[in-house]
Amino acid sequence: MTKIANFPPATLEWKKTNRGLHIPVPEMDEHASAPLTCYPCKAKDMQAIALPTARVPQWETRAVEKLQELLHKYRGLQVYLDICAQCGACADKCQFYLGTGDPNNMPVARANLLRKVYRYYFKRMERFAGAEAEPFNEEVLREWYTYFYQCSECRRCSVFCPYGIDTAEITMAAREIMAAIGVATKYVTEVVAKVYERGNNLGIPGPAWIDNCQFLEEELKAETGKDIRMPVDEVGADVLLVMPSADNFANTDTMMAYGKLFYALGVSWTTSTYANEGGNFGLFLNYQNMKKVNRRILDAARELKVKRVIWGECGHAWRAAIYTNTLNGPMDFLDPPHPVHICQFTADLIQRGAFKIDKTANDDVLVTYHDPCNVARAGSLLEEPRAMIRATCNKFVEMPANTIREKTFCCGAGGGLLTDELMPIRMAGGKPRAEACRATGATYLATPCAICKAQLPEVMKHWNVGVKVGGVHDLLSKAMIL
Amino acid sequence: MNDAAMIWNLFAGVLIGLAYLSAFAFVAGLTLRLFLYFKTPVPLKIVQTPGPKNAPGVLARMAGDALIFPNLFQADKALWLGAWLFHACLLLIFVRHSRYFLYPVPELVIDWQAISIYAGFLFPIPALYLLWRRMASARVLFVSGLPDFGVLILLTAIAATGMLVNYYARAYLVDVKAFILGLLTLTPVAPPQHPVFIAHFILVCLLLIYFPFSKLLHAGGIFFSPTRNQIDNVLYPRYVNPWNEEVRIDQNR
Numbered sequence: 136m137t138k139i140a141n142f143p144p145a146t147l148e149w150k151k152t153n154r155g156l157h158i159p160v161p162e163m164d165e166h167a168s169a170p171l172t173c174y175p176c177k178a179k180d181m182q183a184i185a186l187p188t189a190r191v192p193q194w195e196t197r198a199v200e201k202l203q204e205l206l207h208k209y210r211g212l213q214v215y216l217d218i219c220a221q222c223g224a225c226a227d228k229c230q231f232y233l234g235t236g237d238p239n240n241m242p243v244a245r246a247n248l249l250r251k252v253y254r255y256y257f258k259r260m261e262r263f264a265g266a267e268a269e270p271f272n273e274e275v276l277r278e279w280y281t282y283f284y285q286c287s288e289c290r291r292c293s294v295f296c297p298y299g300i301d302t303a304e305i306t307m308a309a310r311e312i313m314a315a316i317g318v319a320t321k322y323v324t325e326v327v328a329k330v331y332e333r334g335n336n337l338g339i340p341g342p343a344w345i346d347n348c349q350f351l352e353e354e355l356k357a358e359t360g361k362d363i364r365m366p367v368d369e370v371g372a373d374v375l376l377v378m379p380s381a382d383n384f385a386n387t388d389t390m391m392a393y394g395k396l397f398y399a400l401g402v403s404w405t406t407s408t409y410a411n412e413g414g415n416f417g418l419f420l421n422y423q424n425m426k427k428v429n430r431r432i433l434d435a436a437r438e439l440k441v442k443r444v445i446w447g448e449c450g451h452a453w454r455a456a457i458y459t460n461t462l463n464g465p466m467d468f469l470d471p472p473h474p475v476h477i478c479q480f481t482a483d484l485i486q487r488g489a490f491k492i493d494k495t496a497n498d499d500v501l502v503t504y505h506d507p508c509n510v511a512r513a514g515s516l517l518e519e520p521r522a523m524i525r526a527t528c529n530k531f532v533e534m535p536a537n538t539i540r541e542k543t544f545c546c547g548a549g550g551g552l553l554t555d556e557l558m559p560i561r562m563a564g565g566k567p568r569a570e571a572c573r574a575t576g577a578t579y580l581a582t583p584c585a586i587c588k589a590q591l592p593e594v595m596k597h598w599n600v601g602v603k604v605g606g607v608h609d610l611l612s613k614a615m616i617l
Numbered sequence: 618m619n620d621a622a623m624i625w626n627l628f629a630g631v632l633i634g635l636a637y638l639s640a641f642a643f644v645a646g647l648t649l650r651l652f653l654y655f656k657t658p659v660p661l662k663i664v665q666t667p668g669p670k671n672a673p674g675v676l677a678r679m680a681g682d683a684l685i686f687p688n689l690f691q692a693d694k695a696l697w698l699g700a701w702l703f704h705a706c707l708l709l710i711f712v713r714h715s716r717y718f719l720y721p722v723p724e725l726v727i728d729w730q731a732i733s734i735y736a737g738f739l740f741p742i743p744a745l746y747l748l749w750r751r752m753a754s755a756r757v758l759f760v761s762g763l764p765d766f767g768v769l770i771l772l773t774a775i776a777a778t779g780m781l782v783n784y785y786a787r788a789y790l791v792d793v794k795a796f797i798l799g800l801l802t803l804t805p806v807a808p809p810q811h812p813v814f815i816a817h818f819i820l821v822c823l824l825l826i827y828f829p830f831s832k833l834l835h836a837g838g839i840f841f842s843p844t845r846n847q848i849d850n851v852l853y854p855r856y857v858n859p860w861n862e863e864v865r866i867d868q869n870r
């Protein structure tokens with residue numbers, strides 16, 4: 136198990152009170168997480184995603200130009216950099232500060248890493264008044280590369296800021312600036328490059344995807360005795376389902392649940408080997424790649440002549456999906472409403488009585504629900520997954536109120552952090568979620584996000600919380616009578 | 618004319634100049650900045666969820682942000698109380714001051730007179746609390762820069778000199794009003810000859826000059842915060858990013 140050398144939380148006491156979870160705030164420990172950085176990008180991946188393959192000449196100047204460009208393009212960035220009162224209300228709200236105690240992981244301090252450069256070049260008066268200002272240089276770049284990749288862009292801080300300052304947008308801007316001068320992480324760039332090459336984040340080739348689908352069909356046959364199909368590249372299907380590719384490979388219970396769902400409804404559906412990924416890592420890199428990854432889904436939808444696109448159980452897929460209309464719209468060649476998340480689709484059908492459900496099938500577990508930051512806080516799906524769980528389980532318990540819904544803690548690996556070299560950061564950042572889960576005594580943690588499903592089992596194991604992690608549709612699948 | 622009178626006249630001139638300069642810096646600086654926010658595009662609709670579903674809801678949210686700081690309340694109750702009292706006192710003090718530059722004095726200002734005076738007494742308490750908090754909390758101290766202390770000290774000094782004017786320069790209030798109205802009507806007259814008033818006035822001018830270049834911009838900027846001033850309807854109708862088309866992507870097929 137990963138050793139977390141200097142991180143403080145182990146000794147702090149977390150307990151449930153009637154006002155929610157008591158969240159102990161660690162003492163500041165400067166530079167505690169400074170050594171933990173992602174592996175740098177490779178030239179071949181950068182080439183594939185139209186970014187500089189090496190640090191560009193005059194990168195300092197180039198970075199400042201890029202900052203200026205972004206300031207003219209994003210009102211949020213401009214306003215947030217200007218108006219932060221440095222009040223510190225957000226300081227103890229980030230799971231990465233709570234987990235590491237490193238002051239640069241306080242949202243306001245993280246934002247200040249960019250703000251001090253902004254002040255240096257664009258806020259002469261503040262500089263004159265003695266505010267911290269620094270030119271963009273190697274040292275600053277190192278801080279940026281470290282701490283803007285210890286932020287999962289989860290937006291928890293924004294919920295507690297009196298002006299709604301969204302540090303995630305500041306992180307995004309910093310990453311976009313770094314990308315423009317040829318600085319990015321191996322994990323994020325590799326994933327985007329794989330999407331362009333193979334259609335999905337995991338790099339599953341088309342034939343393997345088809346194989347996996349056939350295998351799952353056989354599994355379903357063995358389980359239910361019915362011919363439940365897992366269609367691939369079927370032109371003219373009603374629905375194109377874009378799920379996280381991990382569902383085809385790791386979270387197969389969720390994938391089989393989709394199959395059962397459409398079988399029960401009698402709706403024809405398909406996946407696409409061109410766009411068999413809902414997830415959009417472009418979101419963690421720059422606008423151009425986000426747009427391009429997103430574009431593939433609409434291209435596949437046009438090619439397969441489907442009537443609707445439904446996004447599967449994935450967090451950042453949904454966060455990018457809600458911008459589809461802006462990025463690559465209009466989507467009017469599809470039936471409204473669009474875009475649609477599978478939880479919206481299913482919750483609506485359950486409410487209309489489309490399925491026969493035996494809730495007692497889930498009586499062996501006490502279920503709790505983790506709001507993925509991207510589904511809940513960024514994607515506004517607070518009720519739908521809960522409605523699904525209530526309709527399929529008798530035993531459902533919420534985690535403490537200050538850790539769910541729009542105040543949810545990130546699993547600790549969103550925003551492109553789900554990579555092995557960041558393991559200590561991931562475990563530290565996952566601590567609040569683990570403690571909130573422990574407080575419920577639940578045995579099944581449902582969550583509609585592939586990143587969470589990959590990260591949380593490790594977190595729970597690390598912090599000794601005995602809970603199984605799985606999808607929301609998995610519960611429906613178990614309770615559905617075909 | 619003797620020397621003292623000459624020096625005084627010169628000083629009065631400088632003070633009047635400073636007054637106009639600071640008024641100009643404040644108005645022009647703030648207008649330009651807010652106009653910059655206004656004209657900078659919002660490419661993606663990113664709203665703090667759960668958000669208002671219609672325009673009146675947005676207005677209510679923004680009014681709430683400006684008046685009662687609901688997010689801060691969730692974040693930190695003590696800070697909320699301190700910050701709210703701080704801003705409430707400032708508002709009352711500001712309302713009270715309008716009797717120096719409005720003629721005739723509005724009913725409202727006269728009605729508020731009684732409470733406003735207490736605001737002046739109360740103000741140092743939240744101000745000193747905020748200052749104390751900046752130093753006492755390691756986390757807040759870590760992010761505090763010189764201007765963060767400076768602004769608090771400046772405001773406290775303005776309030777303190779203001780209270781002193783109220784007590785030691787009361788007799789000059791007629792002159793004060795004449796001076797201010799003179800400035801406003803562009804027919805400046807000499808300021809009242811009282812050091813406490815003059816100190817108070819100079820400090821206010823400094824605040825006005827610094828305002829548009831500092832974090833104090835949150836006073837107007839809060840209304841431009843995209844997470845708080847938009848309708849939470851990203852899915853429908855289609856939201857258009859004005860510069861989306863400029864971002865080229867090859868088809869890569």
Ligand code: SF4
Binds near residue numbers: 302
């Ligand atoms: S967006 Fe999330 S991870 Fe980033 S600073 Fe805010 S709370 Fe922390």
Ligand code: SF4
Binds near residue numbers: 218224226295296297
């Ligand atoms: S809560 Fe908002 S205003 Fe306060 S320090 Fe954090 S980002 Fe700045």
